Amino acid sequence: MSQASFTLRGHNPDVLTCIANLSNDEVFTPPEMANAMLDLLAAAWADTHEGADIWANPNVSFLDPFTKSGVFLREITRRLTDGLALAIPDLTERVDHILTRQVYGIGITQLTALLARRSVYCSKYANGPHSIAQSFTTEDGNIWFERTEHTWAGGTREIHSNPRTGAKTVVYTRRKCRYCSANEDDYGRGDELETHAYAFIHTDDIKTRITELFGENMHFDVIIGNPPYQLSDGGHGSSAAPIYQMFVEKALSLDPRFAVFVTPSRWFAGGKGLDEYRKKMLSDHRMRNIVDYPKLYEAFPGVKIRGGVSYFLWDRDYNGPCTMQTMWDGEPVGEPVARYLDAYDVLVRRNEAVPILEKVRSKQEATLDGRVSSRKPFGLPTNFKGKTSPARIVDPVKLFANQRIDWIDRSELLANDAWVDDWKVLMTRVQGTSAAVETKFLSKPILAGPGTACTETYLVAGRFATEQEANRYAMYLRTRFVRFLVSLRKSTQDAPRHVYTFVPDVPLDRDWTDALLYERYGGRLREGAESYAKALASDILR
Secondary structure, three states, rough: HHHHHHHHHOOOHHHHOOOOOOOOOOOOOOHHHHHHHHHHHHHHHHHHHHOOHHHOOOOOOEEEEOOOOHHHHHHHHHHHHOOOOOOOOOOOHHHHHHHHOOEEEOOOOOOOOOOOOHHHHOOOOOOOOOOOOOOOOOOOEOOOOOOOOOEEOOOOEEEEEEOOEEEEEEEEEOOEEOOOOOOOHOOOOOOOOOOOOOOOOOOOOOHHHHHEEEEEEEEOEEEOOOOOOOEOOOOOOEEEOOOOOHHHHHHHHHOEEEEEEEEEEEHOOOOOOOHHHHHHHHHOOOEEEEEEOOOOOOOOOOOOOOOOEEEEEEEEEOOOOEEEEEEEEOOEEEEEEEOOHHHOOOOOOOOOOHHHHHHHHOOOOOEEEHHOOOOOOOOOOOOOOOEOOOOOOOOOEEEOOEEEEEEEEHHHHOOOHHHHHHEEEEEEEEOOOOOOOOHHOOOOOEEEEOOEOOOOOOEEEEEEEEEHHHHHHHHHOOOHHHHHHHHHOOOEEEEEEEHHHHHHEOOOOOOOOOHHHHHHHHHHHHHHHHHHHHHHHHHHOO
């Protein structure tokens, strides 16, 4: 006992820092990040309300529509408890007012709803004897959860016959939920398992749904939280489709005064099915702040979210540039910069890169996405296996396959068989590692002469009539200049054609080096030359 007392003396750990995440899809928000988001909210509120303190306002209402640990609601309650001390001097009355009239949540599962109530009410039942709220008459209080089922639609119609009776029944297979696109094969579960059919996005009319949950004329001033990130989409292996954008769009449709969300940053430049969401968010000039954590594991220790995470503040009454701030090892990188997010079709996440990119783009040259092939340049999937030698193949083609060389008859190529006769430069489609910065690595270009093809492990980065041109192009792809421009569009290991969209298609009349490229673009960099040189020497290019 004396040893235990000694080890805990002077240390009062936050229990919410000690809970393991449910999965990479449903991640608990660390209290430090939750408080950073609340600090940003408080600053924005003060800026738009003549310096007023949001935590001293007894009429502001808050909703976390996808609460897990309850950390946002708990920290909001703590801040309001301090801020309302003058307005409501009696502590019991003050806490009861906050919990019954200001703080609301929607649990994503039965377990997280119980956990959130325990965090906020100090009891898993809002009306229990240990609850710090005094006025609730229901167990849920203002943290609602009710099992929701998916709504299956589409699929393939099949007729099954009973082998004993011969009776025929119509069965639909491979159906998907019409709200979240979950596959019935993965999520059509019995009552004993969670459905992961989140109530907040499983509705056609979110305003009516909110009224059903919390009462008429319920409008939230602030919506804040960390939504579930993805669901399995039935693809190969661990294939998954993002769903966090659905939560964000539903929340914004409730027209809050402010919205603050933490999500993966992959939507900045990529992500399956996120093109329309990205376009909408980049063109929304109500986006007031983005704080970005590109380093793997930094924002959520131990959780691998490729491309990093970020949180943003959306201000309903704001119309202007968004202030971007990059965080690295807990410290801000440079000064925050206010800029319009829709300057390009993707969000260039590093502020110091923007003036460099603008100088390079001002030359208005064609770019490499016009040269680089799309997926499956010869129509062959990654798992295609050819023969181990060209023996007994009528028209043999050397095939660059997944970490090996195969041989295939030219007639077996499903697309672009004319490319076989060209000099080609190949780049792997997946480039990088699981290191802290996944965008900083590009593979070494592969020179493939006439008589060659490849599987979809590779992209054909360029085709040429001569070996000299192909060699010069490969040399260009090795430069830090190219790697830097690629990194601005490449947020994960995936490197499809679009990541080359910022790279100029320079004439192949010389052997390009970084020194020559600086000379070519230096006159157009002018005041950005110093930051350009600094960027070339930075870790992101190594």
